[in-house]
Ligand code: B3K
């Protein structure tokens with residue numbers, strides 16, 4: 001496999017103005033007829049270079065140029081391309097290929113999921129459907145006819161509007177026309193026996209849009225939440241971004257076998273069924289919220305991605321970073337803004353920071369790739385969204401909106417770059433963002449070290465900040481970034497201090513500032529500071545960096561109690577917990593008696609007693625840093641020791657706080673019984689706090705608590721409470737109750753694959769139950785299939801990512817297991833194998849003994865006779 005480089009980008013030699021496709025779908029193959037209206041790219045001259053089309057795993061049956069049938073002597077074809085010599089600047093090209101969707105286990109291109117046909121074309125799946133210029137800067141109009149057996153496939157869909165349909169004997173056909181030009185990666189086709197829920201939306205200019213969600217018949221009662229979410233996000237995009245929908249119909253189709261969450265095909269989004277289907281009895285709050293955000297994400301792509309698309313795949317974050325930023329702001333508006341920010345920051349710091357610190361680190365705009373599927377990463381998505389968020393912070397909301405309007409207006413219908421996005425922000429603000437763009441080109445997580453000094457006599461307060469960024473593959477030295485640090489100052493009574501920031505570029509309010517760092521070392525001075533302040537730094541996680549300031553535990557407890565910034569209250573609790581756990585780690589390491597500092601219990605008690613905090617934030621504050629996050633903070637990750645220390649502190653907290661936690665649990669459980677379940681912010685906060693309380697109480701191994709947990713499991717009318725109870729049982733010492741509950745659960749939900757996913761992962765992720773032997777057993781369960789990505793994630797993913805003590809078992813058995821699964825998957829579905837391997841790619845983080853075991857597995861994989869391009873690239877970079 002060869003490296004593709006951004007610096008080698010060249011415009012396409014030819015353009016495709018019109019694409020006319022006809023699909024003939026049969027049970028053991030499909031025929032695809034393509035009629036392309038093409039021309040020499042007028043920007044490039046009038047010579048006629050050879051035309052090179054992409055095509056993979058296609059059997060060519062017919063080829064004609066300008067109606068002249070071509071024979072093998074007229075073209076060249078290999079495993080990836082077809083080339084031929086055009087004779088005129090404008091011409092038509094007709095082809096017929098035979099493909100086998102029913103044997104397509106890679107779930108890319110046209111494939112079958114259960115009884116239905118569907119497609120996934122991003123990034124380079126279209127070339128598995130027909131010969132084409134499969135690159136995002138070739139945009140064409142599409143007219144698509146789908147022909148299939150009427151009884152098996154009553155529903156035939158493609159992008160745009162339905163313009164004609166008809167029946168011929170047992171087969172029928174439908175023709176769809178998409179009036180908007182688009183790159184091939186946004187193409188979609190669906191055929192199946194589907195039912196739909198219909199609704200409508202009136203746009204800001206009074207146009208009626210039909211909304212339809214298609215699902216397999218048994219899921220028809222699980223669509224309402226997705227539909228509600230769709231209507232909300234359509235309104236939000238009009239109000240917040242001035243973006244109106246642009247077709248008469250918007251469709252969503254749910255499919256069971258899907259490599260990721262969902263896909264924003266123009267007017268015909270295809271979703272992993274796990275990201276659309278929900279009802280209270282089968283779906284947790286987390287699922288309801290995930291659906292709301294993914295429906296919005298895909299819908300928002302209609303502008304940030306489809307109307308304005310990417311010039312090449314190096315620009316992927318142009319659409320993904322911006323769209324994640326948009327969906328996270330939407331979710332913040334629909335739910336608790338602070339909690340959403342906490343969730344996003346936690347995710348970024350646990351997963352993206354780990355990626356940025358490992359062998360697969362890459363900039364938000366990578367300079368090269370072998371297989372673009374490998375670059376749908378936390379860096380492109382989540383860090384990319386943080387980069388857009390920083391622009392939003394630096395420009396302020398009004399100018400950011402002007403910049404976004406200008407970007408959409410300037411580039412509507414075009415395929416553009418990250419530079420074009422930033423240029424629009426420069427145009428409206430007059431700012432020079434050249435240095436800011438280092439966020440797109442330099443990988444790695446910047447580290448800020450902050451010290452301060454108070455001069456009581458002159459009432460001056462200085463903050464000194466040094467920034468640095470560790471080396472990443474191919475980038476030894478980094479230039480300083482532009483980093484917005486939002487902050488405030490607290491006085492001795494916890495009040496917000498006002499002061500003047502010298503040479504302030506930005507002062508959001510009198511007591512809330514944004515320091516803009518742009519040098520390796522910088523001093524900021526505040527004047528008129530009446531007392532020694534305590535700084536609250538990086539409020540709202542204003543930049544994706546690691547910030548170090550030497551807080552004492554008393555200071556953290558103080559911030560936790562008084563900071564006006566909800567995010568930083570939570571952050572203070574996290575840092576306090578980290579300090580306490582680290583101390584216990586040290587005690588364990590030196591075989592000293594374990595003594596847990598009482599400060600955490602006191603602070604948590606105060607939080608639980610604070611009537612001014614909402615339950616959602618209370619839950620976040622007492623929720624404990626995950627093991628994965630704690631390990632990410634360590635120089636060398638010590639899984640077993642850190643797990644022990646973390647559990648010791650959790651048990652200590654449970655003992656200290658047993659009374660208030662029990663009271664809280666009882667109150668919230670009673671309240672839940674009285675309330676009709678709705679997936680809304682306030683209730684979700686209550687249930688989360690209830691679950692958190694129960695998970696602490698479980699540690700006490702008390703019969704009354706086990707009984708209460710079993711009662712909650714059996715009696716609750718919603719999956720959120722049932723699953724949290726099940727998870728507590730599975731992770732407790734009450735294994736006979738846990739087993740009974742698992743059996744009952746599996747019987748009740750055997751027919752519902754999405755619920756079974758939860759049943760699988762609650763076990764695989766449990767360090768109590770999820771021993772490797774048990775995980776292997778789960779893979780023998782009739783509901784498991786290695787061909788279904790959701791099942792792979794529910795069992796293998798849950799085990800390797802959430803069951804760290806077992807996965808990192810000292811004998812290396814977890815690593816052997818993962819390598820086996822990666823090898824098996826690679827033959828079926830390379831995108832999945834290259835993704836599920838991730839935990840092994842972090843081998844450098846662990847002890848020398850573990851490193852050796854992990855490396856051995858990686859090397860064994862590398863020696864396999866046949867590797868997909870995807871896995872080859874990951875292994876090559878991991879072992880480089
Ligand atoms: N754009 C798709 C991701 C496609 C991944 C292809 N391997 C979903 C999304 O980000 O909305």
Ligand code: ZN
Pocket residue numbers: 297301319320323
């Ligand atoms: Zn996206």
